[in-house]
Amino acid sequence: MEQTVVDGVPVYWAEGPAPMTATLAFGVGTRDESFRTIGVTHLIEHLAMSALPRVHYEHNASVELETTQFFATGKPAQLVEFLDVVCRALADLPLDRVEKEAGVLAAEGSQVTHPTAAALLARRFGTSGYGLAPWAGPGYDRIPAEAVAAHARRYFTKGNAVLTLTGPPPEGLRLALPDGERPARVAQEPLPADGPRWSAENVPCPGLSLTGPSASAPWNIAMLVLQERLTTTARREKGISYDVGGERADVSPETTERLIWLDAREGREAEVAEILWNTAQRLADDGPDQEEVDHELAAFAELIDDPRLVVARLDLRARAELLGGPYYTDEDWLVELKAVTPEQVAAVMAEGLRTALLVVPEGVALDLSDRDGAPVAVGGCARVIGPEPDGRVLRPPLAARVLNGAARRVRLILGTDGVTLRDDDGDLHTIRFADVVGVEVQDGARTVFGRHGCVIPVDPDLFRGAEAAVAALDAAVDPALRYRTSDLVSRDE
Ligand SMILES: [Zn+2]
Incomplete structure (x- = not known):
């Protein structure tokens, strides 16, 4: 190069x-x-x-x-x-x-x-x-x-x-970009979490996310073996899944989020999610066979022989330069991979599972245990479990409460430093004014988006007396975060 x-x-x-x-x-x-x-x-x-x-x-x-x-x-x-x-x-x-x-x-x-x-x-x-x-x-x-x-x-x-x-710089090449520095970055902090969590989300299929070090050959092998095992079990043996996909987010030169997902035949999502979870746990318990590690090594050796790989290799070089991570030549990385033992793979998977997030499509429920046998807790956006916070309690209009059971349970609570929605499941979603990331304006109503992913409608049509909450919100939140509903998308999309 x-x-x-x-x-x-x-x-x-x-x-x-x-x-x-x-x-x-x-x-x-x-x-x-x-x-x-x-x-x-x-x-x-x-x-x-x-x-x-x-x-x-x-x-x-x-x-x-x-x-x-x-x-x-x-x-x-x-x-x-x-x-x-x-x-x-x-x-x-x-x-x-x-x-x-x-x-x-x-x-x-x-x-x-x-x-x-x-x-x-x-x-x-x-x-x-x-x-x-x-x-x-x-x-x-x-x-x-x-x-x-x-x-x-x-x-x-x-x-x-x-x-x-993919060739020498051509005659006359100019890059008339403005001057500027590479922006200094602080690695993004994850939301606080202790131990693995699962949640039902608006997703098409189950997926798993694990946090670990960035350039790590054992991690690399671990994710490849996991993908291979999932393909074997869910696709070849059970025929309930077709495709296993992966992604990485290089949060900093030191830390990477590794994500894996697999599609599921309709109605088999919970089963596929259990296969995903149990396969990852088994890899942490027992590690891969030496054969599985050797298979990934052979696949890599074959890959780097392919002359079409030059673009991918250049991309990796550019990425390392732009994101500040290390760059390995094929030979260096092959040396790293060859040194990986099954015990190292088991160890990184065990470490990663402590940070696991698992998602499944809405309506799917899971009953999972971690490697110590403790149940995996439900995660999601609701940040407050317990008694309602103090504040002014706003309920749906009487007519709605008469007609609709859900409306009898939901309420909006206007506190001194934020708003809370009690949803029809009884979950409490709180957005402190300081945690608001956006406020959509629809005439006299507002939709509030919070830092933890909660979305709360502050709408006088939905909650009697919500005008006071709209006024409090407008007074407390940076006006630059407010915007009128886009003309380009319908709100239901
Ligand atoms: Zn929420």
Whole structure:
């Protein structure tokens, strides 16, 4: 792999199959957004791509959790043109196109990761950073133009970019990005948790999330063996699942969240979730067989022999540079993998299971035990279990209470420092005013979004006397967090 610098941007290149691919990557992704600005990175990506004339070479862009990429494959002169147009557009965003691109993005409806992985990240981190993954937020048309410009200025700079090429830098290559530093980051803290939790969420299939160290060969083998065992049991033996998927969130150079999910045939979700949980526990108890470890080693050795791997290898190099993690050559990583023992794999899985989060689709109930035989507690957004907090109790209008059993149980409690919803299951959802991440305004009503994932309607039509709660909320919460309902999405979506 060769290295150079063009216009202050690090460039890595290695010969790959023709035609050449150029990838301009930035160290910014959805984790760098806030609830109020969800989608801003994707909006900037679209604004930059909209500056391209109609071209005939392959090109695209993507926004992920930690990185954003612009890439093209073609003749050297075409790549020079592509990079020049994208860089100039990022330096001087066509903000007059925001409205049009907002509509395109809403129609596109893309997701940054699998919905099960997204829900797990939200349970781990709450409604900020990585935890924003499953949320739509206020909508692309509600992101203030100055927030778009500020996000671009902070993240789409020379100091936060890396270019990779599958051939030598072409003649005339320029990267006219604005000056700027790589942003300093503090690793996002997870929400407090003690021990494993499961919860029913708006997800299509069961999934599991484990916290562990970033660059770890035993962890790498552990997740591969887990995936292999799940495929064997759920797919080949029982035929109740087809696909096992995985994702990682590199929270810091030291810490990574590893996520795994598997689809489930309708009605078999609980069984699939139990297989997932029990398979992970068995791996922690007994470790893999040496054969299983050898199988993963052989698979890796075969993979690195594939000449098409050059793009993936360059991506990893760019990622290490942008996120500050270590970069291993294939040979170095093979040495690490070869040193892994079954006991190490069992140990990391046992450690990881202490941090486990498990999600299942809504309506599915689980009865699980951890490795000590203790029941796995139910997690979820409800943060307060116990007596209702002090405050003014608001109930649904009398007519609703007469007609509807659920309405007899729900209430809204306006406290001095926040609001609490008692839902029709009796769970208490509290959002302190200091923990509000967004307030959607619908005339005289508000929908409040909290840091732990609770959503509370503060609506005089639903709760008699809620006007007082609306007034208290408006007085206590930063007005910049308020926004009118998007014109692009219906609220039921
Ligand atoms: Zn809640």
